[in-house]
Amino acid sequence: MSEATLGAMPFRVDNCSIERTLAVVGEKWTFLVLREAFGGVRRFADMQAATGAPRQVLSARLARLVDEGLLRKVPYREPGQRRRDEYRLTEMGRDLYPIMVALMHWGDRYRSGSDGPPVLLTHRDCGAPVEQHFRCAEGHEVAGPREVTPLPGPGARPAAPAAAPDRTTGAGPDGPPPHGGDTP
Amino acid sequence: MSEATLGAMPFRVDNCSIERTLAVVGEKWTFLVLREAFGGVRRFADMQAATGAPRQVLSARLARLVDEGLLRKVPYREPGQRRRDEYRLTEMGRDLYPIMVALMHWGDRYRSGSDGPPVLLTHRDCGAPVEQHFRCAEGHEVAGPREVTPLPGPGARPAAPAAAPDRTTGAGPDGPPPHGGDTP
DNA sequence: GAGCTAAGTCTATTTGACAGACTTAGATGA
DNA sequence: TCATCTAAGTCTGTCAAATAGACTTAGCTC
Numbered sequence: 001m002s003e004a005t006l007g008a009m010p011f012r013v014d015n016c017s018i019e020r021t022l023a024v025v026g027e028k029w030t031f032l033v034l035r036e037a038f039g040g041v042r043r044f045a046d047m048q049a050a051t052g053a054p055r056q057v058l059s060a061r062l063a064r065l066v067d068e069g070l071l072r073k074v075p076y077r078e079p080g081q082r083r084r085d086e087y088r089l090t091e092m093g094r095d096l097y098p099i100m101v102a103l104m105h106w107g108d109r110y111r112s113g114s115d116g117p118p119v120l121l122t123h124r125d126c127g128a129p130v131e132q133h134f135r136c137a138e139g140h141e142v143a144g145p146r147e148v149t150p151l152p153g154p155g156a157r158p159a160a161p162a163a164a165p166d167r168t169t170g171a172g173p174d175g176p177p178p179h180g181g182d183t184p
Numbered sequence: 185m186s187e188a189t190l191g192a193m194p195f196r197v198d199n200c201s202i203e204r205t206l207a208v209v210g211e212k213w214t215f216l217v218l219r220e221a222f223g224g225v226r227r228f229a230d231m232q233a234a235t236g237a238p239r240q241v242l243s244a245r246l247a248r249l250v251d252e253g254l255l256r257k258v259p260y261r262e263p264g265q266r267r268r269d270e271y272r273l274t275e276m277g278r279d280l281y282p283i284m285v286a287l288m289h290w291g292d293r294y295r296s297g298s299d300g301p302p303v304l305l306t307h308r309d310c311g312a313p314v315e316q317h318f319r320c321a322e323g324h325e326v327a328g329p330r331e332v333t334p335l336p337g338p339g340a341r342p343a344a345p346a347a348a349p350d351r352t353t354g355a356g357p358d359g360p361p362p363h364g365g366d367t368p
Numbered sequence: 369g370a371g372c373t374a375a376g377t378c379t380a381t382t383t384g385a386c387a388g389a390c391t392t393a394g395a396t397g398a
Numbered sequence: 399t400c401a402t403c404t405a406a407g408t409c410t411g412t413c414a415a416a417t418a419g420a421c422t423t424a425g426c427t428c
Contacts, residue, residue, distance in 0.1 A: 017291030017301055018219050018284065024295070026212040029416095035202050038329065044375050054417055059376055081373060082425030092294055097329050098286040098316050100202065106283060107201030108337075110276055111208070116338030117201055123320035124333045130326050132282050133317050136307035142314050145222065145281050149308045153292075154300030213385090228406050238386050243407055265404060266394030 024068050025096065029053045031103070033061050037071060037093065038100055042086035062087055070096070101132060208252050209280065213237050215287070217245050218273075218280060221255060226270035246271055254280070285316060 070093035108117035134142035254277035292301035318326035
């Protein structure tokens with residue numbers, strides 16, 4: 001996380017959580033594997049068919065996700081066949097759900113064309129569409145980035161003495177940036 | 185979106201919104217550019233310094249994001265210098281905010297180590313930490329994937345006659361898959 | 369041992385990232 | 399007019415990863 005990310009904050013945060021997450025999942029094939037895992041697909045061949053990933057890529061991604069703790073292997077054996085492993089989400093893996101939903105919703109809104117969304121996520125108990133919302137710990141609704149203030153957390157690190165020039169203050173035709181100076 | 189994604193649903197959804205979103209943003213450098221854009225970073229050199237992206241990669245990503253409508257160019261001119269362009273988020277770009285927050289929160293939880301999160305997103309008006317929640321259109325809280333049912337939406341397409349084998353029903357040591365059969 | 373099936377692994381080719389160097393496009397001043 | 403400057407690219411050769419297609423592996427069954 002850059003200095004500029006925190007505007008005039010006297011801290012530099014380059015150990016960015018976003019970047020850490022991206023180091024694990026920040027590329028297409030991994031997301032598609034996770035998408036399938038959330039859908040209950042567990043076997044290599046099914047993953048391969050569903051994602052279209054080249055075998056070598058899929059093999060590498062699955063191994064990586066197991067290594068990082070997002071998936072785990074579970075042995076299975078079809079009658080008359082050898083023992084094999086399936087891949088299942090761990091709790092850590094399941095906690096990627098908000099990311100997957102957010103990706104889907106953005107695509108629904110901006111990339112589904114005149115057809116509309118192919119899948120609707122509905123509340124199991126009442127059938128109404130599911131939405132994502134921001135709320136603060138005090139219970140207030142938070143509408144979006146403009147109502148959010150990023151502050152240094154416990155993992156923040158001190159900045160170098162020379163702060164970067166602040167080039168975010170030019171309120172142009174669209175007003176100030178989403179945040180009063182930064183990151184999501 | 186694969187058949188298996190919808191379990192026993194007689195529909196196949198391969199025009200997946202997630203995949204469409206990933207086609208635009210599904211790789212590390214693009215996410216990092218967006219992270220900076222949300223933080224108010226607008227200029228090439230600042231983006232480059234903040235993300236560490238090789239120039240050629242950055243240039244290509246910026247051009248792509250402008251082309252896709254997530255960023256737009258705004259001319260600026262420092263005194264004594266030539267006219268140049270900055271890059272700013274469009275509304276479409278800003279609507280990626282939930283994805284960025286979700287990426288951050290996952291990283292906060294699972295990848296920030298003993299230091300804890302470097303950045304805390306707080307509610308501007310009261311200072312309490314901001315959280316993401318699921319809620320249905322009827323106003324019910326939805327706790328996570330197990331309370332979500334994916335249904336075909338207007339953009340769903342009919343399946344091929346032969347449904348794929350259902351291999352998600354084996355309730356193993358961790359119970360059924362996150363969804364009763366599917367995608368986020 | 370032969371045949372089978374699913375999960376990989378291998379190989380040559382193509383594509384994209386990368387580091388470093390170089391170019392471009394206006395503004396300014398002599 | 400030309401030299402200088404600055405920021406935003408673009409170029410080039412090298413390395414890494416994706417890709418398509420083929421091949422191998424590991425148990426089970428007969």
